[in-house]
Amino acid sequence: MSIVSLANVCAHLQNVSMARAPLASIPYTRLHLNIALGLHKEGFISSLQRGSQNGPDITPVEVTPDNISTRRLWLGMKYRQGKPVLSKFQLISKPNRRVYANAEDLQSFASGNRFRFVKPVMPGEIVFVRPRGSKEVINLHEAVKKHVDGELLCRVF
Amino acid sequence: MAKGLMKATGKSGLLPRPKQIFKQPFKHEVYKKPTDTGYADGILHPKKISRDYILPKVSTPEKLLKKSAMVPKREYTDEEISKMPISQQFKIKNAKMRREYLKESYETEVKRLERIEEHVAKIKIEEEKAELENKLHKASRAELYTAPTVESYLEGPLVRPRTDEENEILRSKRESNRLETKLKIDQERANSLFELYNGASNFAITEERLELMVDSAFNNTANESWEYISSLRSSSINATKSDNTFDNExxxxxxxxxxxxxxxxxxxxxxxxxxxxxxxxxxxIKRENNEKSLKEAEKLLDEHQSENKSTETETKTDN
Structure with a gap:
C-alpha cells in the first residue's frame, strides 16, 4: 500500500511541476517525509513544511490520532528560468514487481550499469533506496557507502 | 501571416519588442575590472583575442544629434523663406521640426534611463543592507535550541499516542453513543409492542368473532357513507357533518x-x-379555582345585600 501512495505522490509532484504551481501537498507519512527530506537535501524542492489540508501551519500543531487524517506535508516547488527543477519522478519498484538489490548490485547500478530492467542512472539523477529491514529512505550513493541491501524505490531527475 | 511577423514575434496580436533608442552606452563610465576575472599575469592568451575587456563605444546624445540632425550651415531668415517655393518652405520647416523632436526624444530617453539607474542603485543598496543584516543576525539561544528539525520528527513516533485521560474520554464517549443508540432502538421496540398489544383487541381469536368480522366486511354499510357523499351536490357539502377522524388523530x-x-x-x-x-x-389548580370563585361569589352576595339594606333605610326615611 505504501508503494501505491508513493506512486500517487510521484505522479502528483510531476503534475504540479508541469502546472508550475508554487506549493504541493502530500500525505503525512514516514515514507513521504523521508522522501521529501531526500528531495530537499538534493535540491529538488525549496521548502518542506508540515500543515493541514488547508495549508502549511503558521504555528506548530501536534499530530494526534484525531487530526492525523487532515495532516499534510507541503513542499515548495523549484523552478529555474521558467523550467521545473523536478521534471521526472518515477517508481522503480512496484507493488507487483518489487525490485530488491544486494550491495554488489547497488554498487554496479550506481556506477552506471543497467540492473535487471532498470535503466542506468543518468547524470544528475537521484535514486532512493529503502535498506532491507529499515523504515528510512536513503540515496543510492549513501546505500553504496553503507554497503547495504535494499529496495529501489524511485528515481528523480 | 503578415509580412515581417515572423521576424517580430511570430505571433499575431503581439507587439514587437520596443527598440532601444541608444544602442550603445549614452554616457562615459569608468570601467572597474571585476576581481578574479580575465587572464592572470604570466598566463598567455589566445591569438586574435584581446587580453582586456574592450569597452563598447559611447555615443552621447550630442554626438548622435550631430551625426543625424546636424544644424544647417546656413540659417535662412523668414524673408528669404517666404520668397522660396512652397515645397522648399515645407522641407525646411519639416527638417527643423525633426531636429527639435529628435533632440527632445533623446533628452526624455536620457532622463528615463537615469531614473532606472537610480532605482536599480537604490534597490542594490537596500539588498546589500538586508544581506548585511542577515549576516550579522544571530539566532537566539531559545530559537536555536527549541526549533524542531525535520529530522527530529523521524526520530520518535510520527503520531503522538493518546494519553490515558484521552483514552478514557474517548471510551466514555463511545459508551454514551452506544447507550443512546440502544435506548432509541428499545423505545422503538416498545412502541411497536404497544401497537401490537392494543391492536390485538381487534384480532379474530374466536370463531364467533371471525364470523362477525367477515359479515361486517361483506355488508354494504361500509360503502353507504361514500355513496352518500358522492350523491351530494356541491352546495350541500358544507352542510354535511364533518368526519371526526382528523380530530381523533x-x-x-x-x-x-x-x-x-x-x-x-x-x-x-x-x-x-x-x-x-x-x-x-x-x-x-381546580380546587384553588373553586375556592377563589366561591369567595368572589360570597363577596358579590355581601355587596348586594348591603345595597339592599341601604335602599330599604332610604325608603323608610322618605316615608
Missing part, C-alpha cells in the same frame, strides 16, 4: 394513544409517577 398524537390504547410514553409516564403528579397538580 390529533387526540391520539397528543395523548400518545396507539391503536386506540395507551402508548409507550403514556405508560412510561404512569409508571414514573408523572401522570399522578400531573393529576394532583390539576386537582390542586
Amino acid at each position: 390529533i387526540v391520539n398524537i397528543v395523548m400518545d394513544n396507539v391503536n386506540g390504547g395507551p402508548g409507550f410514553e403514556q405508560v412510561n409516564d404512569y409508571l414514573n409517577g408523572f401522570t399522578d403528579d400531573l393529576q394532583q397538580l390539576a386537582d390542586q
Whole structure:
C-alpha cells in the first residue's frame, strides 16, 4: 500500500511541476517525509513544511490520532528560468514487481550499469533506496557507502 | 501571416519588442575590472583575442544629434523663406521640426534611463543592507535550541499516542453513543409492542368473532357513507357533518394513544409517577379555582345585600 501512495505522490509532484504551481501537498507519512527530506537535501524542492489540508501551519500543531487524517506535508516547488527543477519522478519498484538489490548490485547500478530492467542512472539523477529491514529512505550513493541491501524505490531527475 | 511577423514575434496580436533608442552606452563610465576575472599575469592568451575587456563605444546624445540632425550651415531668415517655393518652405520647416523632436526624444530617453539607474542603485543598496543584516543576525539561544528539525520528527513516533485521560474520554464517549443508540432502538421496540398489544383487541381469536368480522366486511354499510357523499351536490357539502377522524388523530398524537390504547410514553409516564403528579397538580389548580370563585361569589352576595339594606333605610326615611 505504501508503494501505491508513493506512486500517487510521484505522479502528483510531476503534475504540479508541469502546472508550475508554487506549493504541493502530500500525505503525512514516514515514507513521504523521508522522501521529501531526500528531495530537499538534493535540491529538488525549496521548502518542506508540515500543515493541514488547508495549508502549511503558521504555528506548530501536534499530530494526534484525531487530526492525523487532515495532516499534510507541503513542499515548495523549484523552478529555474521558467523550467521545473523536478521534471521526472518515477517508481522503480512496484507493488507487483518489487525490485530488491544486494550491495554488489547497488554498487554496479550506481556506477552506471543497467540492473535487471532498470535503466542506468543518468547524470544528475537521484535514486532512493529503502535498506532491507529499515523504515528510512536513503540515496543510492549513501546505500553504496553503507554497503547495504535494499529496495529501489524511485528515481528523480 | 503578415509580412515581417515572423521576424517580430511570430505571433499575431503581439507587439514587437520596443527598440532601444541608444544602442550603445549614452554616457562615459569608468570601467572597474571585476576581481578574479580575465587572464592572470604570466598566463598567455589566445591569438586574435584581446587580453582586456574592450569597452563598447559611447555615443552621447550630442554626438548622435550631430551625426543625424546636424544644424544647417546656413540659417535662412523668414524673408528669404517666404520668397522660396512652397515645397522648399515645407522641407525646411519639416527638417527643423525633426531636429527639435529628435533632440527632445533623446533628452526624455536620457532622463528615463537615469531614473532606472537610480532605482536599480537604490534597490542594490537596500539588498546589500538586508544581506548585511542577515549576516550579522544571530539566532537566539531559545530559537536555536527549541526549533524542531525535520529530522527530529523521524526520530520518535510520527503520531503522538493518546494519553490515558484521552483514552478514557474517548471510551466514555463511545459508551454514551452506544447507550443512546440502544435506548432509541428499545423505545422503538416498545412502541411497536404497544401497537401490537392494543391492536390485538381487534384480532379474530374466536370463531364467533371471525364470523362477525367477515359479515361486517361483506355488508354494504361500509360503502353507504361514500355513496352518500358522492350523491351530494356541491352546495350541500358544507352542510354535511364533518368526519371526526382528523380530530381523533390529533387526540391520539397528543395523548400518545396507539391503536386506540395507551402508548409507550403514556405508560412510561404512569409508571414514573408523572401522570399522578400531573393529576394532583390539576386537582390542586381546580380546587384553588373553586375556592377563589366561591369567595368572589360570597363577596358579590355581601355587596348586594348591603345595597339592599341601604335602599330599604332610604325608603323608610322618605316615608
